[in-house]
Amino acid sequence: MAKELKDLTKRSEDYSKWYNELVVKADLAEQSPVRGCMVIKPYGYAIWEKMQQTLDQMFKETGVQNAYFPLLIPKSFLCREAEHVEGFAKECAVVTHYRLKNDPNGGGVIVDPEARLEEEFIVRPTSETIIWGTYKNWIHSYRDLPLLINQWANVMRWEMRTRMFLRTSEFLWQEGHCAHETAEESERRTVQMINVYADFAEKYMAMPVIKGVKSENERFAGAVNTYTIEAMMQDGKALQSGTSHNLGQNFAKAFDVTFINKENKPEYVWANSWGVSTRLMGALIMTHSDDNGLVLPPKLAPIQVVIIPIYKSQEQKDAITEKVRHMLEEFRKKGISVKYDDADNRRPGFKFADYELKGVPVRLAIGARDLENGTVELMRRDTLEKETLPLDGIVDKVERELESIQDSLFARALKLRQENTFKVDSYDEFKEKIENGGFFLVHWDGTTETEEKIKEDTKATIRCIPLDGEEEEGVCMVSGKPSKRRVIVARAY
Amino acid sequence: MAKELKDLTKRSEDYSKWYNELVVKADLAEQSPVRGCMVIKPYGYAIWEKMQQTLDQMFKETGVQNAYFPLLIPKSFLCREAEHVEGFAKECAVVTHYRLKNDPNGGGVIVDPEARLEEEFIVRPTSETIIWGTYKNWIHSYRDLPLLINQWANVMRWEMRTRMFLRTSEFLWQEGHCAHETAEESERRTVQMINVYADFAEKYMAMPVIKGVKSENERFAGAVNTYTIEAMMQDGKALQSGTSHNLGQNFAKAFDVTFINKENKPEYVWANSWGVSTRLMGALIMTHSDDNGLVLPPKLAPIQVVIIPIYKSQEQKDAITEKVRHMLEEFRKKGISVKYDDADNRRPGFKFADYELKGVPVRLAIGARDLENGTVELMRRDTLEKETLPLDGIVDKVERELESIQDSLFARALKLRQENTFKVDSYDEFKEKIENGGFFLVHWDGTTETEEKIKEDTKATIRCIPLDGEEEEGVCMVSGKPSKRRVIVARAY
Numbered sequence: 001m002a003k004e005l006k007d008l009t010k011r012s013e014d015y016s017k018w019y020n021e022l023v024v025k026a027d028l029a030e031q032s033p034v035r036g037c038m039v040i041k042p043y044g045y046a047i048w049e050k051m052q053q054t055l056d057q058m059f060k061e062t063g064v065q066n067a068y069f070p071l072l073i074p075k076s077f078l079c080r081e082a083e084h085v086e087g088f089a090k091e092c093a094v095v096t097h098y099r100l101k102n103d104p105n106g107g108g109v110i111v112d113p114e115a116r117l118e119e120e121f122i123v124r125p126t127s128e129t130i131i132w133g134t135y136k137n138w139i140h141s142y143r144d145l146p147l148l149i150n151q152w153a154n155v156m157r158w159e160m161r162t163r164m165f166l167r168t169s170e171f172l173w174q175e176g177h178c179a180h181e182t183a184e185e186s187e188r189r190t191v192q193m194i195n196v197y198a199d200f201a202e203k204y205m206a207m208p209v210i211k212g213v214k215s216e217n218e219r220f221a222g223a224v225n226t227y228t229i230e231a232m233m234q235d236g237k238a239l240q241s242g243t244s245h246n247l248g249q250n251f252a253k254a255f256d257v258t259f260i261n262k263e264n265k266p267e268y269v270w271a272n273s274w275g276v277s278t279r280l281m282g283a284l285i286m287t288h289s290d291d292n293g294l295v296l297p298p299k300l301a302p303i304q305v306v307i308i309p310i311y312k313s314q315e316q317k318d319a320i321t322e323k324v325r326h327m328l329e330e331f332r333k334k335g336i337s338v339k340y341d342d343a344d345n346r347r348p349g350f351k352f353a354d355y356e357l358k359g360v361p362v363r364l365a366i367g368a369r370d371l372e373n374g375t376v377e378l379m380r381r382d383t384l385e386k387e388t389l390p391l392d393g394i395v396d397k398v399e400r401e402l403e404s405i406q407d408s409l410f411a412r413a414l415k416l417r418q419e420n421t422f423k424v425d426s427y428d429e430f431k432e433k434i435e436n437g438g439f440f441l442v443h444w445d446g447t448t449e450t451e452e453k454i455k456e457d458t459k460a461t462i463r464c465i466p467l468d469g470e471e472e473e474g475v476c477m478v479s480g481k482p483s484k485r486r487v488i489v490a491r492a493y
Numbered sequence: 494m495a496k497e498l499k500d501l502t503k504r505s506e507d508y509s510k511w512y513n514e515l516v517v518k519a520d521l522a523e524q525s526p527v528r529g530c531m532v533i534k535p536y537g538y539a540i541w542e543k544m545q546q547t548l549d550q551m552f553k554e555t556g557v558q559n560a561y562f563p564l565l566i567p568k569s570f571l572c573r574e575a576e577h578v579e580g581f582a583k584e585c586a587v588v589t590h591y592r593l594k595n596d597p598n599g600g601g602v603i604v605d606p607e608a609r610l611e612e613e614f615i616v617r618p619t620s621e622t623i624i625w626g627t628y629k630n631w632i633h634s635y636r637d638l639p640l641l642i643n644q645w646a647n648v649m650r651w652e653m654r655t656r657m658f659l660r661t662s663e664f665l666w667q668e669g670h671c672a673h674e675t676a677e678e679s680e681r682r683t684v685q686m687i688n689v690y691a692d693f694a695e696k697y698m699a700m701p702v703i704k705g706v707k708s709e710n711e712r713f714a715g716a717v718n719t720y721t722i723e724a725m726m727q728d729g730k731a732l733q734s735g736t737s738h739n740l741g742q743n744f745a746k747a748f749d750v751t752f753i754n755k756e757n758k759p760e761y762v763w764a765n766s767w768g769v770s771t772r773l774m775g776a777l778i779m780t781h782s783d784d785n786g787l788v789l790p791p792k793l794a795p796i797q798v799v800i801i802p803i804y805k806s807q808e809q810k811d812a813i814t815e816k817v818r819h820m821l822e823e824f825r826k827k828g829i830s831v832k833y834d835d836a837d838n839r840r841p842g843f844k845f846a847d848y849e850l851k852g853v854p855v856r857l858a859i860g861a862r863d864l865e866n867g868t869v870e871l872m873r874r875d876t877l878e879k880e881t882l883p884l885d886g887i888v889d890k891v892e893r894e895l896e897s898i899q900d901s902l903f904a905r906a907l908k909l910r911q912e913n914t915f916k917v918d919s920y921d922e923f924k925e926k927i928e929n930g931g932f933f934l935v936h937w938d939g940t941t942e943t944e945e946k947i948k949e950d951t952k953a954t955i956r957c958i959p960l961d962g963e964e965e966e967g968v969c970m971v972s973g974k975p976s977k978r979r980v981i982v983a984r985a986y
Contacts, residue, residue: 030562032627033567033627034563034566034614034623039560039562040561042559042642045560058618065535067532067538068533068538068540069532070663071647072586073527073647078593078602085602090593090594092593093614094591094593095586095589095616096589097586100583100585109568111587111589111613119568121586133523134526134532137523142703154646156564269941
């Protein structure tokens with residue numbers, strides 16, 4: 001067994017430590033010398049690329065086009081929307097100078113005090129301000145609308161406590177910024193995009209999510225409404241995985257973006273913005289992986305099938321390789337990404353453990369005896385179950401197994417969530433049960449005071465008001481005041 | 494004719510003005526409110542995406558993997574390699590603080606003086622330092638080599654004089670950073686990547702390039718050798734379009750990156766780095782476009798074929814649309830991107846001019862009479878020639894035309910370069926001729942003094958020592974000292 005694997009902490013021992021170790025051991029990312037920033041390693045980046053390509057295609061199918069806006073935001077721009085600046089101007093990277101020089105006193109290279117900027121720039125924490133500052137020139141008439149733009153970019157928020165993928169000072173994301181003629185159309189797009197995110201999470205990441213609306217307190221700074229998808233991790237904590245914000249006319253007013261409507265009258269433009277980030281990598285890892293390492297849904301696995309030859313002589317190896325060659329072609333024809341690992345400097349057992357650690361969904365092992373018998377050993381990463389199968393038809397069999405793994409992972413995650421979602425009506429019961437994690441469907445009186453009390457008492461927050469929730473008369477579990485529907489409360493990442 | 498087009502300055506009047514106007518009028522990019530930074534608009538970004546996808550595939554075919562490294566570089570990292578800091582630490586964006594706050598004196602939001610960083614960060618102008626600081630942990634043995642990594646990223650250099658795509662403070666690029674066991678292997682990779690760039694330029698951008706080596710003076714800061722591809726723009730000026738640097742062991746030594754070689758001895762790692770940027774967009778525009786607007790090679794055109802119906806009644810329009818529907822499917826089956834512009838709010842003449850301005854390679858126009866006769870009008874954007882053709886077999890015909898346009902654009906650009914490349918032996922003749930632009934094959938004594946004199950006298954620089962140049966005894970056109978081969982001198986962007 002590979003050294004790296006032996007050292008992996010078990011989830012039951014310390015879930016948080018297990019996660020941190022797994023990210024590094026599976027070669028996904030590592031801490032960089034820059035505080036709070038990570039290096040995304042090739043294997044981790046390959047998964048992110050698959051996410052990007054899929055999402056990009058999904059966005060484009062709804063009419064969205066990509067563009068690129070500046071990294072640096074003038075300080076004054078950030079301050080134009082009052083709530084926005086409260087939310088984003090606090091912890092950020094501030095560019096104050098544009099030149100270094102040699103220290104005349106021999107102290108090496110120093111910031112040139114004469115190269116101070118008249119106005120400071122902020123490294124974008126999000127791009128609403130610079131984008132709406134630009135849209136002013138792009139939008140004049142209803143004929144210019146809707147404007148459906150997305151940007152793939154890096155952003156920066158000076159986080160004090162960071163964890164790789166989940167919360168880092170710099171992260172990669174996409175941010176969509178749409179402009180519409182009417183409030184209704186903008187609301188429809190806001191909902192459409194949270195649905196795209198939910199589809200992506202469920203169909204590609206095999207991660208069930210709950211779609212809902214954020215409480216006023218948890219809204220995006222400057223939004224009139226924020227939609228979210230919330231997923232349950234294996235420790236019962238929630239992870240907010242994507243958000244879509246209806247911005248009303250707030251940014252249009254802040255940046256004076258008007259259009260001449262069909263009645264020939266000037267009107268402020270209606271806006272929404274929506275984003276997912278490399279945080280999805282953290283969600284993916286924590287939803288499926290186990291004590292043996294990463295478990296990847298086939299649709300996002302950079303390597304879907306690995307084939308490992310087991311041989312004692314060059315002759316045996318050659319015979320296996322000959323047999324495998326044809327199989328590799330068949331896999332590639334089907335668009336299945338396959339790796340044949342015939343390296344001599346690592347033993348089969350080491351390879352087995354390594355690909356388990358890396359979450360490769362299907363492993364095929366072929367030895368000399370298999371050749372004689374016309375068989376191959378197949379292992380599914382999700383169940384770790386092995387099966388000896390005829391070589392004949394193995395490619396079709398693997399294709400079906402990949403589909404089965406994708407489905408099973410989703411089903412398993414859904415079951416976990418269902419088993420850990422509780423309707424609770426007593427605050428005492430809630431306070432006791434929350435210690436073990438899980439989602440709690442509770443009645444809430446809708447006030448920020450109650451929300452903050454829950455958070456103070458239990459560190460749990462209102463994750464969302466579920467879209468598919470039913471009307472139900474009840475009383476707030478904290479205040480006893482009337483409530484019309486249940487919300488989801490949980491501890492969260 | 495579209496208003497935008499009527500206003501486009503002619504190349505012969507003012508080439509530079511023509512370029513600046515075209516970038517904006519063709520909807521490729523525009524100045525942003527951030528000094529020296531541009532907004533890349535959806536149409537421009539769609540071309541860049543095609544470039545990215547093609548290059549990414551080409552890199553991966555040579556074994557390169559993508560990864561991502563931090564945006565911010567600690568000041569001390571930049572200073573580790575002596576020549577590198579001289580080249581890159583001068584004009585850059587410096588992050589000195591990590592927080593804003595409300596001014597207690599009511600002056601709005603200000604930089605919090607208490608949030609000063611102990612060590613300043615630089616927004617990456619290029620990533621050698623942060624990457625080699627990371628490779629130290631990744632490379633221990635020859636078994637870890639070669640390490641072939643690429644990053645798609647934004648970078649920033651505080652340029653004083655900027656022009657969209659050609660020189661902007663922030664730009665998008667890719668930077669490859671490879672680590673090797675031997676000097677020979679690293680040199681081979683350096684050359685391999687300049688060949689990849691040349692192939693991309695010639696086969697996809699239809700832009701002929703000269704591969705060569707930079708003079709010592711023009712090398713990348715910290716490199717032992719820089720390879721370049723140089724293209725000639727329509728005004729006879731050179732545009733450096735991609736570079737590949739053999740870094741020797743300079744960065745390995747600066748960051749103490751050693752490996753145990755096959756003889757079991759520690760050795761510094763051998764490095765190279767290579768990059769192309771959104772500057773290629775400028776090269777693409779200036780190589781092919783004309784006084785009617787953009788001209789795009791079909792392989793990089795977001796829309797390859799536009800179909801415009803010409804009708805006087807809804808009935809006519811419906812009949813045309815019916816005919817076109819089948820054609821659209823055929824185009825899509827062939828992987829040809831096609832747009833059917835049946836919008837009622839713009840006249841055909843306006844559409845014609847607009848798609849000319851946007852450089853769509855092939856335009857098909859179909860009117861009521863065409864329907865009767867079973868014909869269609871085809872216009873090639875490169876020659877502006879129109880031809881009436883049978884509707885039958887038009888999709889195959891267009892496919893051949895697209896290939897022909899791709900080839901013609903390359904041939905035309907090559908012819909321009911050949912007609913404007915001169916062997917010159919007298920400095921007086923050179924000084925006279927350089928005023929009209931062009932590439933000059935001249936003998937040079939190999940000294941920096943002569944190089945600087947040429948630049949001072951004529952603003953021309955040594956673009957490269959061509960790889961395919963022949964040995965030829967001669968004397969330097971400036972100093973009369975002996976020279977063994979000709980170099981290319983030109984004014985450059």
